[in-house]
Amino acid sequence: MLSEACDIEVRLRSETKKPFQFLISVEAAKYHSKRITFNALTGKNQNQTNNYIFHIQGSQCHKKNWHFIVWKQIEDSSSSKAVWEISDHVKVKLESLPFESLPSPFNYQPSVNVSVKDDLKLHFGSRFGIISCQFCV
Numbered sequence: 001m002l003s004e005a006c007d008i009e010v011r012l013r014s015e016t017k018k019p020f021q022f023l024i025s026v027e028a029a030k031y032h033s034k035r036i037t038f039n040a041l042t043g044k045n046q047n048q049t050n051n052y053i054f055h056i057q058g059s060q061c062h063k064k065n066w067h068f069i070v071w072k073q074i075e076d077s078s079s080s081k082a083v084w085e086i087s088d089h090v091k092v093k094l095e096s097l098p099f100e101s102l103p104s105p106f107n108y109q110p111s112v113n114v115s116v117k118d119d120l121k122l123h124f125g126s127r128f129g130i131i132s133c134q135f136c137v
Contacts, residue, residue, distance in 0.1 A: 006061035006096045008130055009111040014038040014050040016118045021071040021084055022052070029058025035071070038116070062095035062131075072120045087120040092134045 010024055019039050025032045036052055072087040096110040110129030114122055124132075 005057070005059050006094070007057050007110060008055075008061070008094060008096050009109055010054040010056065011111055011113045012036075012052045012054070013113065013115040015115050016120065018118060018120060019073045019082070020087070020116055020120050022116065023067075023069045023071075024054050024056070025067040025069070026056050026058065026061055027064035027067075028061045029056055031056050031058060062093050064093075065091040066094050067091055068114065068122050070116055070120055070122055088122050090122050090134065092132055093136045095131045097129045097131065 006029065012022060014020070016038075017040050019037070021035045021037050023033055023035045033054055038050065068088075068090045069086060070088040071084040074083040074085060076083075094112065108129055112127045112130055112132065113125035115125060117123055
């Protein structure tokens with residue numbers, strides 16, 4: 001075990017024009033986000049954003065699975081009465097590295113970048129200051 005507590009940012013980015021919903025659940029930290037809805041890929045000058053940051057803090061977050069769930073909108077449903085079904089569900093264990101031993105001027109934030117692309121599946125990107133294992137028991 002590397003750390004008793006976790007302090008991890010999950011940085012979600014939408015890379016699709018298709019609508020989807022996303023939720024993250026961390027069993028050990030008793031953290032369950034609300035379902036976030038992305039309606040389209042938008043640019044910098046528009047009101048909507050295609051990024052969302054989740055900040056998860058808790059103790060022994062590596063003990064249980066982290067759940068990343070993506071829903072896709074059923075094509076026959078309208079946006080006012082949308083019907084959603086799960087398109088991807090990834091279970092992974094994440095643990096932050098202990099940065100408290102570093103000198104105080106350094107402010108490192110352990111993070112993982114994830115994105116949802118046109119296939120409406122979760123894609124893991126770069127990680128900083130964390131260990132991850134998707135196939136750990």
